[in-house]
Amino acid sequence: xVQLVQSGVDMKKPGASVKVSCQASGYTFTDxxxxxxxxxxGQGLEWMGRINPKTGGTRLAQKFQGRLRxxxxxxxxxxxxxxxxxxxxxxxxxxxxxxxxxAGSNSPWGDWGQGTLVIVSS
Amino acid sequence: SYVLTQPPFVSVAxxxxxxxxxxxxxxxxxxxxxxxxxxxxxxxxxxxxDTNRPSGIPDRFSGSFSxxxxxxxxxxxxxxxxxDYYCQVWVxxxxxxxxxxxxxxxxxx
Numbered sequence: 666x667v668q669l670v671q672s673g674v675d676m677k678k679p680g681a682s683v684k685v686s687c688q689a690s691g692y693t694f695t696d697x698x699x700x701x702x703x704x705x706x707g708q709g710l711e712w713m714g715r716i717n718p719k720t721g722g723t724r725l726a727q728k729f730q731g732r733l734r735x736x737x738x739x740x741x742x743x744x745x746x747x748x749x750x751x752x753x754x755x756x757x758x759x760x761x762x763x764x765x766x767x768a769g770s771n772s773p774w775g776d777w778g779q780g781t782l783v784i785v786s787s
Numbered sequence: 788s789y790v791l792t793q794p795p796f797v798s799v800a801x802x803x804x805x806x807x808x809x810x811x812x813x814x815x816x817x818x819x820x821x822x823x824x825x826x827x828x829x830x831x832x833x834x835x836x837d838t839n840r841p842s843g844i845p846d847r848f849s850g851s852f853s854x855x856x857x858x859x860x861x862x863x864x865x866x867x868x869x870x871d872y873y874c875q876v877w878v879x880x881x882x883x884x885x886x887x888x889x890x891x892x893x894x895x896x
Contacts, residue, residue, distance in 0.1 A: 710887045712886070726883045726884075765835060773835035773875075775841060777830055777831075
């Protein structure tokens, strides 16, 4: 079965960078786009960006341009979300989510990682 | 950026029908997805592409569309349906293509 396993809780100081991993299994890694969605405490869901694991190509929400970097390691079927210049309002749970349809766009997100809490505090 | 509007709260008695709306400009242009999120858990897709229910989702959950409003309907509501529900679309021409509604807290009375 499809599994997306994320790295554990991380605590960073303002101005630092964080890198969260999402290891995929149970399907062909290169066939499905992977997205990153975050949720600040008590708030709603916010889409951040997506990566095509086959090509490494990314599409990022404009508000994160210049701060967000999505990468993948095909040898370990892992995608990474790197966010720099962290601020206190980046404190959130970060989720990876897989497209429901292979190689599609406008797909629902049918499988999600368990989430990674990132705390930004001095 | 594109905006999806949901009511913040919906309450329903057990066994009754809950309807959660999601509105947006020219919403019919897009496919609407619905996610259920329980406290401390990741979201779960309950309806995709406006009306399709993934395997494992009870048939009490259904999606519909009229005009510029999508609706998630939950029939015979159970206590376990209490959760936050989010609608979502992909607006490919936007600089922020992945769009979520603000979420609706469903309370089972």
